Amino acid sequence: xxxxxxxxxGLVQPGGSLRLSCAASGNIFSTYDMTWYRxxxxxxxxxxxxxxxxxxxxxxxxxxxxxxxxxxxxxxTLYLQMNNLKPEDxxxxxxxxxxxxxxxxxxxxxxxxxx
Numbered sequence: 088x089x090x091x092x093x094x095x096x097g098l099v100q101p102g103g104s105l106r107l108s109c110a111a112s113g114n115i116f117s118t119y120d121m122t123w124y125r126x127x128x129x130x131x132x133x134x135x136x137x138x139x140x141x142x143x144x145x146x147x148x149x150x151x152x153x154x155x156x157x158x159x160x161x162x163x164t165l166y167l168q169m170n171n172l173k174p175e176d177x178x179x180x181x182x183x184x185x186x187x188x189x190x191x192x193x194x195x196x197x198x199x200x201x202x
Contacts, residue, residue: 089115089191091182096196103172103200109165109182109193116140116160119186123156123167125178125198135180136167150176172200 090112099105107123120139126132136146136156144156155168165182179195 089113089119089184089189091184091191091193093180093182093193093196096180096198098199098201099172100202101173101200104168104170105172105198107167107169107180107182107196107198109167111163111165111184114160114163115184116158116163116165119184119189121156121158121165122183122185123165124181124183125176126181126195127175127178130178132181138165140186169198172198174200176200 092110095105095107117140122137123135124132125135134147135150136154138144138156138158146154153171157166177200179197181195182193184191
């Protein structure tokens, strides 16, 4: 069964950068679509960015130009590069893997943007 482990969260000042990582337990990127979600305090979980098994990426408008999703198949690792962070980016960030007959969530990593 696929396992996902996120890392890289932390406290950062507004305007700063963080890179989140999501390590998968196997070589899954050719069969799973990978998505970063986030859930801010008092908010519903929302999609941030997706990289499909084809390699095509999609980034939500509210982070477009600031966040980049990528993957390293050799390392079985998904990334979310976050630049110019804002206080409203404060959330728990989750990675999610999905294919037609399976889906898996990571445990989440906390990102706090504050001065």
